[in-house]
Structure formats: structure tokens, C-alpha cells
Amino acid sequence: MVTKTWERRIVSWNSANTWAPDGSLELITMVGVDVTDHKRAQEALERSSGYALTLFEKFPAIIWRSDAEGLCDYVNEAWRRFTGLGFDSGVGDGISAVVHPRMSRRSIASPGTPSARNARMSSSAGCAGMTVSTAGCG
Numbered sequence: 001m002v003t004k005t006w007e008r009r010i011v012s013w014n015s016a017n018t019w020a021p022d023g024s025l026e027l028i029t030m031v032g033v034d035v036t037d038h039k040r041a042q043e044a045l046e047r048s049s050g051y052a053l054t055l056f057e058k059f060p061a062i063i064w065r066s067d068a069e070g071l072c073d074y075v076n077e078a079w080r081r082f083t084g085l086g087f088d089s090g091v092g093d094g095i096s097a098v099v100h101p102r103m104s105r106r107s108i109a110s111p112g113t114p115s116a117r118n119a120r121m122s123s124s125a126g127c128a129g130m131t132v133s134t135a136g137c138g
Helices: 036-058 077-083
Strands: 011-019 025-034 064-066 072-075 115-122 128-135
Touching: 072 077
Parallel strands: none
Antiparallel strands: 011 025, 064 072, 115 128
16 A cells, blocks of 8 residues: 555455345455564565575585474585485485484484584585584574
């Protein structure tokens, strides 16, 4: 929508109909909520997240990111080179395939628990590498 000062605003509309006993439309109630600021903040967050992942992709260190359940949702190029696995093989529980046999995936990052741990991962050549795993809340 456009305001009287020609500013564009984003409005979320909801409506409800009221029907008369004879089945005819009696009343339409509509409520609009200005969601412009929320939408702009959401877009800025998406842009900044995309920027960070672009930086991480070419970073020479192994980087992976896990969600609140401890499942991997991002692995960078260095991680893929080290492990020999593709992106799709690394996400989800795929990180379990490269965690050193003496360590569990849970030892790398506990969901929802702020922590920093050392983790051993196996490369595609069978070499073990030591990484630092950090997890945070929010």
C-alpha cells in the first residue's frame, strides 16, 4: 500500500465474513497490520546470513554449522575437500561419517548447550584432524 506521503508499506490483511440466516453475506470485517519494519528486518537478516556463508565458503579452515538439534546444516569447501564428501553428504547427520570412531557426533556439539570442545575428524585419505567445535544458544 502507499501512504498519503507516497511511502510504500507492506500490510498483512485478514478478513472474516458474517452470514445472515438466509445465507446472504451480511458483513465483511477486515484488519490490516503494517508489517513493513518486520519484513525489512527479515530481509536484512537473510542478506547478512548469505554474506557470512559466502565468506565461510572460501575460508581455508574447516567450517560446519549445526542446528538446535545438533544436525549439520552447512559445510564449507574446506570441509568437503578434507572429508571427500559432497555438501549433501555432509548435512543432516552426515557429519557422523567423518567423526573419528572414538568420538560420537554428540561429543562435537551438544544441542542448545553453549560449549567449546576439541573434535577428531577423519579425512578422505584416512588422516585424523583435530578441530575446535563451538556451540551456542541463539
